[in-house]
Amino acid sequence: MACPGEHGMSMHFTILGRVDTMARPLRLPLAAGEVRAGFPSPADDYIEVELDLIAHLIKHPSATFFLRAKGTSMEDDGIKDNALLIVDRSLNPQPGHIVIMSVDGELTCKKLSIMGSRPYLVASNPEFKPIPLSGHDCHNWGVVTHSISSLAPGFAI
Structure with a gap:
């Protein structure tokens, strides 16, 4: 048409x-700090929490x-x-x-x-x-x- x-x-x-509302959460590592477009900070080089992308996006x-x-x-x-x-x-x-x-x-x-x-x-x-x-x-x-x-x-x- x-x-x-x-x-x-x-x-x-x-x-x-x-x-899939019955799927188990999939938790992936989330690095602490922010991503910079310039020089990276070595202090941000550790994992702070885990993130479930489905819960975050939906x-x-x-x-x-x-x-x-x-x-x-x-x-x-x-x-x-x-x-x-x-x-x-x-x-x-x-x-x-x-x-x-x-x-x-x-x-x-x-x-x-x-x-x-x-x-x-x-x-x-x-x-x-x-x-x-x-x-x-x-x-x-x-x-x-x-x-x-x-x-x-x-x-x-």
Whole structure:
């Protein structure tokens, strides 16, 4: 189905699944201190606590699911092609939130915005035009709470 906007939706998804609410916590070491972009401090070279990434990243497990993003329309907001998105269906989308929205039956990931008094979905990549929500069949799938991308070459998530 054609999408509003000259360039279309431009982002495709693979639904990866939901959070396993019965899984045991996986605690990983968390180093004390902060990571500096300059000269490292030898005093920060020790482990302070353990961190459960699921508990840290997911506030509402039964309402959370994972998507794999494809495309470049949101790269200026940190959502790279092939990023793993954590989406919370329990959150009420507000202007400024990045959302997963079905527009005329096609899923897209964009920032919810108000222009004038009308709602739009706006890409962070300026090559893509805003998508007006008025006059389209729209359904909110959830608010994107985190985007996880691999920084190491060949180390796909």
